[in-house]
Amino acid sequence: MSDLNYKVIIGLEIHVQLATQSKLFCACPNRFGDEPNSNVCPVCMGSPGTLPVMNKKAYEFAVRTAMAMNCEIARYTKWDRKSYYYPDLPKNYQISQYDLPLSQNGNIEITVAGEQKKIRIRRIHLEEDAGKLLHEGNVGFSQVDLNRTGTPLMEIVTEPDLSTPEEARVFGTELRTLVRTLGVSEANMQQGQMRLEPNINLVITKDGKQYKTPIAEVKNLGSLRALERACAYEIQRQLADWEKTGVTMETGFKSTRGWDEQTGTTVLQREKEEAEDYRYFPDPDLVPVVVEKDWLDAIRKSLPELPIARRARFQTQFCFSEKDATTLVEDRATADLFEQALSLGAPVKVLCNHFISFWAMHANQRGVSIAELGVSAPRMASLAKLVGDNKINNTTAAALAEKLLTCPDDPADIAQRENLMQVSDASSLEKILDEILIANAKAVEDARTPGKKQQKAFGFILGQVMQKTRGQANPQVVNQLLQKKLAEKN
Amino acid sequence: MSNEISEAQVRHVAKLSRLKLTDEQINLYTRQLGAILEYIKKLNELDTTGVEPMAHVAPLRNVLRDDIAGTGMGIDKVLQNAPDSDPPFFKVPRVLEDSSGA
Structure with a gap:
């Protein structure tokens, strides 16, 4: 043997x-x-x-x-x-x-x-x-x-x-x-x-x-x-x-x-x-x-982009992994939907992220393709744009995506109506931040002092702002504000 | 008589055609089929060098129709001439060894 x-x-x-x-x-x-x-x-x-x-x-x-x-x-x-x-x-x-x-x-x-x-x-x-x-x-x-x-x-x-x-x-x-x-x-x-x-x-x-x-x-x-x-x-x-x-x-x-x-x-x-x-x-x-040549030529002209080429393009052009590109291209309608949303102005990185995270998840849970979820390209594009324009964060986007499956409205309207828009307005965030800084003097002190507690205290204050705004504060804006405040009073 | 075809070949072809033949019939058909083959053999004498093989005798090409669906003729009519039916199905003796499927 x-x-x-x-x-x-x-x-x-x-x-x-x-x-x-x-x-x-x-x-x-x-x-x-x-x-x-x-x-x-x-x-x-x-x-x-x-x-x-x-x-x-x-x-x-x-x-x-x-x-x-x-x-x-x-x-x-x-x-x-x-x-x-x-x-x-x-x-x-x-x-x-x-x-x-x-x-x-x-x-x-x-x-x-x-x-x-x-x-x-x-x-x-x-x-x-x-x-x-x-x-x-x-x-x-x-x-x-x-x-x-x-x-x-x-x-x-x-x-x-x-x-x-x-x-x-x-x-x-x-x-x-x-x-x-x-x-x-x-x-x-x-x-x-x-x-x-x-x-x-x-x-x-x-x-x-x-x-x-x-x-x-x-x-x-x-x-x-x-x-x-x-x-x-x-x-x-x-x-x-x-x-x-x-x-x-x-x-x-x-x-x-x-x-x-x-x-x-x-x-x-x-x-x-x-x-x-x-x-x-x-x-x-x-x-x-x-079969006459004209007939063959007409058929050849009508051929769509083939999966192997499209998959390669999805990897190089949109930075999908090989596995994700394969899954997307497997269903032509889904790949078409992606490109349609893109042509409507959806930011490519955000849209990729939405497709491989929550859209794929909802499709898997229902045993259908993403194209069969019933969410149109304009609505997917609109959702991706809200994230791209910093009007909502990705957590809110995931929550909104779930609503889109049952509600025919545009995600921007739902976000507006349900008060989910991200707060990027510095003056209103500053007010909230000031309240938190007053209530947490110890953390403020730690955040100002170089050392191992500094990082943790900084994060704690940020967390407090997010909690107060129910996750809708724009983290970048709060970050900048907080850094400014800590530097000011020192 | 010719031996263009053997009894064994006739039995084989009969089996392929799902025909049950008696020994007398086998003997008769072997002789009759042999005579037909003998007659057709005459064509072998023709010199076909340089002649293209032909797939069809009609001088027609590309008889095609557009892909437009009509309707069936109706289940009653479909089953009307069936020896036996179990509407909406045809009813046939049980297919034992199921090797069907194209």
Whole structure:
């Protein structure tokens, strides 16, 4: 056992539901959560005599994604039928792309523990999704809901370039941010809008010899955490299996496994001697797509700033840490909100501070993004300006922020109304200070005498002023006044 | 008769197509499919050097529609021709090994 080490090889297959209004080949609504079978027509049901017509927007969404991942965009693509025998796709085939996908050979960059790594993308293609089968509580039968049948699905396949479960998770996060930024999918994983399938195996080196474990594919992971855990589990399982049986890629079979969230393990579903035989053939119902340069140029022009560039800009331009920049940019609407507030005159340092402190906290507590808190850019900007202009301090700002979540007013109005404005007016502060100085002669004495008590006494007097003004005194003004007073009478 | 296709291949294809065939049928279809393949084989005699592969016979390209959602046809109509239903669902024999999902 002493001379054993191993390398982990992970490739990912990701399905992303596209946020189009209608389905891929018919005009039925592409919507989650509607009454079962309410968004269904003869095309969805595969009735004889129906013909599919390709959704242009879905095609453009896939091309947008492919461009953002530096893929080569095919000038000529076609559609193929893949045999499929479940009642959630009643045509008995899935329309997909086989040998001429709409894009190939791309890459995206991920950062793991400060290190950048390029992950190659093998291909991106379009296909139709299947409906839903429900079995729970039913004896002897299953229920079929075809609302999802025929909705547009983008399949992204990576090269096996990921070498740790963490890298797999980071890649998944990066991809989710990217498709959201591009506006091609909401990528809500709880609703199955982004589904992950890792292919994992190990290259074990023992006593100078190499052994490859059989590849396992884990199906349909519904969260990034499940992806990371499933990969980690597979590594340990494959290592233990190999130590026990010695079965390798050459002597064993590729397997398909399911993830059990409760036990945190993967469960064998299928083991196949031969490659799956889907009997692909060109779909005669759909004509090829030939992409003209003008069309591609128009799509390329419409691409927004990509997350990787925006994140770098948020770090250099606004001094966010890498972690905070990543969190902000993860949700395009939140990053847009920040820049909007900034353009309305919010001081950048104060606004950054508000975003990473209380806005992030309120968003986390509610399980939403900062953009979904319902506080508009003008109101966020107004709050930041109050701090920037020394009209309120950050403690008051945090208290005001909480009020903004439920009250639609401008923060300046609330601060005025509730008497929260910071007192910077020297004459009124001087009056309060004088009273305190008279009442605390001992502290005043200490504050004037150089020594170890001086600092403490100074702080004590400041504290008294803050207490008297309920935290609204401008600390800088009080500080200056106090220094002046102490010097005067000496 | 030709041996363009073997009985084993016919059994395999039948299995993939979820068809249950008798031995007589296997034998019959092997001969019939073999004859079809034999006939089609004639095309192999053509010299296709320099001819681009063709994905579709129709001289059409880019038949695309705008992304505008309409409405479904209504659950009653959707289920009308179903062999069995449990409204608003279709009802099918229980899918045992669930490897569905596109």
